[in-house]
Amino acid sequence: MKKTTGLLLTGVMMGSVLAGCGSNAEPAKTTEGGAGDTKQVTLKVFTWLSEETMHWNKILPEFYKEYPNIKVDVNVLSTKDDAHEAMKKLDLAAASGQEMDVVMINDSTGYVQRAKAGMLAPLDDYLKADGVNYDSEYKATTQMEGKYYALPGRLLTWFVMLNKQKLDEAGLAVPKEWTWDEFMEYSKKLTRGEGPSKQYGTYFHNWEQYITLALINSPQSNKLVTSDGKPNINNDRVRKSLEIANQVQNVDKSARSYADVISQKLAYRNEYFSGKAAMIPTGSWMITEAAGTDTVPAKFESVFAPYPKYKKEDPNGATLANIDYMGVFSGSRHPKEAYQFTRWYSTKGILAAENMLSSWTKADLNKMIDGMVKTGKNPEMVNKASLEHVLGTSAPVKIEAPPTYMSDASKRYTSEVEKYLLNKQDLNTTITNAEKSIQDVINLNN
Known part of the structure; x- marks a missing residue:
């Protein structure tokens, strides 16, 4: 990845x-x-x-x-x-x-x-x-x-993979459809204990996907730059994406903090398969790994839930797709x-x-x-x-051809979001700075 x-x-x-x-x-x-x-x-x-x-x-x-x-x-x-x-x-x-x-x-x-x-x-x-x-x-x-x-x-395609044993212990059903708000509630209920033995409800890696969660399955304009070359930052879906990451990592503490992820160079496979995280938003490449590999045998049953929706009335099944x-x-x-x-x-x-x-x-x-x-x-x-x-039931959203400078735009966005998740600036400042920084990249390339 x-x-x-x-x-x-x-x-x-x-x-x-x-x-x-x-x-x-x-x-x-x-x-x-x-x-x-x-x-x-x-x-x-x-x-x-x-x-x-x-x-x-x-x-x-x-x-x-x-x-x-x-x-x-x-x-x-x-x-x-x-x-x-x-x-x-x-x-x-x-x-x-x-x-x-x-x-x-x-x-x-x-x-x-x-x-x-x-x-x-x-x-x-x-x-x-x-x-x-x-x-x-x-x-x-x-x-x-x-x-x-x-x-x-x-x-x-993306979905949520969950540890069936942890779900049963918390008395939670396997979701057939759900929103990000419901996902965060599950994450809180699946969190147990404190200190080194703490079980977290979920795990968010330091990939861009985890700070654009509510954007990347939008039917249109699901990238950080629109198809007509404008910053796609100051909108409800990006704002919700950042609120989700901050909520689980910094407020509820139902996921490892962003600081831990980058400073300890955590591996998402280890966090899930060791039982440290009860569920993880991830992609279909993990299906074979859920069935156990030579290096990481499967020690518990994994169940699967759809990619969460931005809001309840959104169509079912919309998910990020990569090829x-x-x-x-x-x-x-x-x-x-x-x-x-x-x-x-x-x-x-x-x-x-x-x-x-x-x-x-x-x-x-x-x-x-x-x-x-x-x-x-x-x-x-x-x-x-x-x-x-x-x-x-998955419906992969349309993959739009991005501009050639998308990697630079993504790095600028991630740089600003890191400050937010590390409590160095607030959400509004993050949105404003990220939008300006991406506009600078667009201007440079145009």
Whole structure:
């Protein structure tokens, strides 16, 4: 989940890489009849996700059954799935002229930056030739300025994961729908004891998601900068987000303080799986971990609740959505085959891994859940009924392509919010300063 802070490439560097690249082959219908092709090619795929996370050894054999003429050379760019490290190496590989065919990018900001820098080839002609109606095919969009430069990889949606034993001890039911106010009440009721042995109701990490909780599942304008390039700070949803964080961390003390999180470099997995925190707002990558891993066996049953609503009358199921972006490198020597792999991966490939959710609308939800749970060491510790309810009713909000300077805007916002959570300035000052600081970033980039 670490975010890349920006491109290492300059326009000149990228220009020098792409100047010698020929135009892509004329698109032809590609997703059917792949096995009939005889030309043997090897694709260089650059990704930030390891074998442990992605299960490439499950994915590739299934691909070869349909496309025996295409071999795939997977290049993992990071250690321990560190996206920040991987994106640096990806940019350096492009700048140095390394052969690449398919690239995976970890977040929307990085995707926009690299698409605008010319790293990715548009896929619209290929999709049209295949008769793909994007909006009916995928839950999450990758459209940027009217074109598609990538297809969605893993779908990461958010929910609340709860320790069933702690819920039962407090006499609390598994929520089927709830608001952030109700979440905070649960957090208070789940808090027990004092000192080193204290059990906290919840845990908030120091990611931006935990200081934009009521904003990021808004149907529109769910980022810190609006689609027309204005600060999206001085509004009720951002104010509520900060009030939530302050309430649980500083007022109710039903979560570790922000000061503890950053000074002790706390790990969110440890806080939940050790039983220090009874529940945690988190993402779907944690499903397999709730079923137990080699390093962290599951010692208690986890249940799942929907992402809380901003207000009671909001529609049910609205949740933050993130995706990986997989696209064809604009300098690929095998653009047709690179598209074939990208398209197959975004549909059948993710399902073959059996450990993640897919954006493909034709994917079987129950099979995905079964696959994710069975990969764990303790699958019986995942309450499948509550998980099926949450994922079956979830409605990922539309992913909007952010401006290229979003990382800078996020850092400015976080810097001001830290002062608020560390009791160095009040809420109104925080809102005012954050809005001004983000406006400065916008002015600089414009």
